Amino acid sequence: MEIYNTLTRRKETFQPRDPGRVGIYVCGPTTYNYVHLGNARPLVFFDTVRRYFDYKGYEVVYVQNFTDVDDKIINRAREQGEDPLAFSHMYINEYFKDADALNVRRADQHPKVSEHIPDIIGTVEALIKNGFAYEVDGDVYFAVRKFEPYGRLSGRTFDDMQAGARVDVDTRKQDPMDFALWKAAKPGEPSWDSPWGPGRPGWHIECSVMSQKYLGTNFDIHGGGSDLIFPHHENEIAQAEAATGEPFVRYWLHNGFITVNDEKMSKSLGNFFLVRDILSKFSPEVVRFFLLSTHYRSPLDFADENLVSAGKGLERIKTSIRLLTEALERKGEVSTARSGSGWAADLTASLENLKAAFDSAMDDDFNTALAMGVIFDLAREVNSAVQKAGNEVSGPDREALRRAYDLFQNFNGVMGLFKVEPQSGRILLDSDAGDGSSLAEGLINLIIEIRQEARKKKDWVVADRIRDGLKELGVVLEDTPQGVRWKKQ
Numbered sequence: 001m002e003i004y005n006t007l008t009r010r011k012e013t014f015q016p017r018d019p020g021r022v023g024i025y026v027c028g029p030t031t032y033n034y035v036h037l038g039n040a041r042p043l044v045f046f047d048t049v050r051r052y053f054d055y056k057g058y059e060v061v062y063v064q065n066f067t068d069v070d071d072k073i074i075n076r077a078r079e080q081g082e083d084p085l086a087f088s089h090m091y092i093n094e095y096f097k098d099a100d101a102l103n104v105r106r107a108d109q110h111p112k113v114s115e116h117i118p119d120i121i122g123t124v125e126a127l128i129k130n131g132f133a134y135e136v137d138g139d140v141y142f143a144v145r146k147f148e149p150y151g152r153l154s155g156r157t158f159d160d161m162q163a164g165a166r167v168d169v170d171t172r173k174q175d176p177m178d179f180a181l182w183k184a185a186k187p188g189e190p191s192w193d194s195p196w197g198p199g200r201p202g203w204h205i206e207c208s209v210m211s212q213k214y215l216g217t218n219f220d221i222h223g224g225g226s227d228l229i230f231p232h233h234e235n236e237i238a239q240a241e242a243a244t245g246e247p248f249v250r251y252w253l254h255n256g257f258i259t260v261n262d263e264k265m266s267k268s269l270g271n272f273f274l275v276r277d278i279l280s281k282f283s284p285e286v287v288r289f290f291l292l293s294t295h296y297r298s299p300l301d302f303a304d305e306n307l308v309s310a311g312k313g314l315e316r317i318k319t320s321i322r323l324l325t326e327a328l329e330r331k332g333e334v335s336t337a338r339s340g341s342g343w344a345a346d347l348t349a350s351l352e353n354l355k356a357a358f359d360s361a362m363d364d365d366f367n368t369a370l371a372m373g374v375i376f377d378l379a380r381e382v383n384s385a386v387q388k389a390g391n392e393v394s395g396p397d398r399e400a401l402r403r404a405y406d407l408f409q410n411f412n413g414v415m416g417l418f419k420v421e422p423q424s425g426r427i428l429l430d431s432d433a434g435d436g437s438s439l440a441e442g443l444i445n446l447i448i449e450i451r452q453e454a455r456k457k458k459d460w461v462v463a464d465r466i467r468d469g470l471k472e473l474g475v476v477l478e479d480t481p482q483g484v485r486w487k488k489q
Contacts, residue, residue: 023215031091046054138184204235320379344400
């Protein structure tokens with residue numbers, strides 16, 4: 001497995017700190033608003049990375065934080081007349097609703113800043129003791145120039161660096177690039193007691209502290225969006241290594257930006273889109289498919305037409321899974337007999353090649369775009385096999401189809417496109433889950449039964465009216481030799 005390491009700017013063979021075990025830390029959202037699509041891309045991608053390590057047989061420890069103490073939260077809560085911590089935690093709950101919809105698994109740990117204040121204070125004390133930080137009037141700053149490797153992640157030199165948008169201008173600092181580790185309390189803000197007086201943590205220190213608390217030093221993978229490379233991740237490295245004297249992270253992974261009309265999506269430009277607004281128009285499956293359809297380090301352009309196109313592509317995969325499920329539900333039993341149809345032998349051989357191609361794509365820096373192509377290849381193989389199988393499938397023929405379904409399950413376990421039934425692992429499609437209501441599903445099936453009775457009586461007017469009426473409501477019927485199938489339009 002090769003991973004592109006932002007720190008070295010090249011692909012490297014992945015070697016975990018502890019054989020068979022992977023520790024991953026991903027920067028989560030600052031919770032003062034609903035999740036937007038720019039937040040969703042790293043959430044979905046790194047969830048897929050985690051799933052792939054599971055698929056490869058690693059023991060995975062996955063940590064994703066919440067920034068629940070921050071200037072943005074305080075300012076927004078003040079505007080709303082809310083308590084900042086309560087306000088932030090409300091949006092943490094809303095985050096989980098969107099993440100669950102996108103089939104993002106819960107992390108093993110979701111640490112919050114407010115719950116790790118003693119750990120943060122301890123690290124700041126170590127930085128002062130080690131000569132890398134200093135206190136001024138209750139504020140504590142990191143002395144950037146004392147950490148000689150500063151800038152190696154972003155490729156910046158001290159001469160290029162200037163105070164950025166997230167660096168407070170403060171004449172009390174020894175150097176304009178020095179950044180806050182601890183901020184003295186201001187009236188009306190959340191604060192905690194510290195050796196320097198009441199205050200709260202700066203933005204960057206939280207991830208250095210919480211990642212090492214749960215994963216130790218020199219852990220395997222730290223991830224996030226490209227916008228975090230500087231200054232956030234650069235500062236994380238400086239804080240962590242200056243405090244411990246140990247290497248911080250082995251591999252740094254950063255996903256590319258989402259663009260709108262080739263311009264970076266950002267709140268300052270007003271061109272960002274909330275996930276729940278997008279989910280009001282497109283299914284979570286389509287949104288996840290769209291986010292994984294491009295290599296994670298490449299920019300991804302957002303537009304309704306791109307999501308429509310993604311939906312059409314995903315429907316091809318769904319159709320193959322439906323056809324395969326129906327074939328396996330028809331008469332016939334699995335047999336140990338070695339004889340079978342030629343198509344079954346061809347399919348079995350293809351499945352081995354497809355699994356190898358999928359693994360190769362994901363082993364090459366998590367190339368989900370190429371891996372999606374393999375899933376489409378599997379869909380084509382399945383469509384051809386089901387067509388050749390006919391109405392009754394038994395013996396080795398049935399076993400070949402079962403193996404194809406198992407491969408869909410394995411691929412889906414990595415990509416997370418479809419939710420699964422917990423006990424059986426069966427892939428759930430629209431026709432299984434409906435709109436989340438068993439009543440809606442039951443009503444559609446009842447209407448289909450009434451239409452079938454009309455067709456038997458050759459009452460084509462009623463049958464066509466039912467078909468056309470359902471289509472207007474977004475439910476498409478497909479008459480096949482094996483019966484009627486329905487799907488959402």
